[in-house]
Amino acid sequence: MSICNICRDDKPCIEQYVIPEVLCGYYYINTVxxxxxxxxxxxxDRLLISHKLIQYKIDQLKHQIDSPLLLDIYDEEEYTNKETDSDEFQFSNSLIMKLCKRHDISLHNEIWKEERVTKVAGSIQRELLLDNRKYKMSLLKMAYLFAVHTIDGYFHDPDAIVISNILSNIDFIELKDRNIVRDLSKSSLWNTLNTDCENHYFILLSGKDGLFCFIRLFDVFDVVVHLSKKSYNLPSPIVGVNDAINQVFYKKSLKEYMNGLFKPTNGIQS
Known part of the structure; x- marks a missing residue:
């Protein structure tokens, strides 16, 4: 028996993905x-995967993905409308994104769900519903589990207990009221780290205001999760990388990660 990281009961645990497999996740744990x-x-995770921008990314990566979850999603009625596979529908996806950016409508804090797709006089008409919080629950789950498996003692942190209760109860109201997951659409952090648009990145950072986890999911979401008001004595920020090319998840100190970006080449030694 082991203690489940979510419900905190003594139960048999199984191996599962922290980052959904359908998003090319290679980060596994066995404590849930x-x-x-x-x-x-x-x-x-389904709420995140059904986000319009994530769906657009999945379409680009279908040839790399072999996941039962992907098949489940696309077997559902709302994803099997024959119009959704047409070139015209795909063009409308890209047009929606361009229009939102032009009018400064945030794509980082909204989940898009198709309500109705109809074809009138040869043209597609689409009605969309927006929900500004549900996908953030999945990102909270990722940040929380990454911290639990990386920082000794965090599991027993009072704020960690609150987060596990939010996850266990799937409590969207509490998540919104506490404002734990915040958008970072204007952050230059990821440019400094030379991130790849096909990868996922985590950074655990502790300071006077507590413990934070920064997440970049593909090139779609940039968020920061406030994991605790308590500060932790981390020798260096900790970086987690889901490497899509090498199909592996690894952790490094920020210093080790940055050194790896500037490895000497052509036989030149530092």
Missing amino acids: CETCYENVIASV
Whole structure:
């Protein structure tokens, strides 16, 4: 028996993905029970996966993905409308994104769900619903589990207990009220780290205001998760990288990661 990181009960735990497999996730843990996986993890991950921008990214990466979750999603009625596979529909996806950027409508804090797709006089008409919080539950789950598996003692932090309760109860109201997950669409942090648009990145950073996890998911979401008001004595910020090319997840100190960006080449030694 082991303690489930979500419900905190002594239960048999199973291996599962921290980053959804359908998003080319290669980060696995075995500290979540099967009940929480079925009732919590799969549920909140689906909300992220159904985000319009994530769907657009998945379409670009279909040839790289072999996931039952992908098949489940695309088997559902809302994703099997024959119009959704047409060139015209795909063009409308890109047009929506361009229009939103032109009018400064944030794409980072909205989940897009198709309500109705119809074809009138040879043209596609689309009605969309927006929800400004649900996809953030999945990002909170990723940040929380990354911290639990990286920082000794964090699991017993009072704020960690609050977060695990939010996840266990899938409590969107509490998540919104606490404002734990915040957008970083204007951050220059990721340019400094020379990130790749096909990868996912995590950075754990502790300072006077507490413990934070910065997440970049593909080149779609940039968020910061306030994990604790308590400061942790980290020798260096910790970077986690989901490397899509090498199909591996690894952790390094920020110093080690930055040194790797500037490795000597052509036989030149530093």
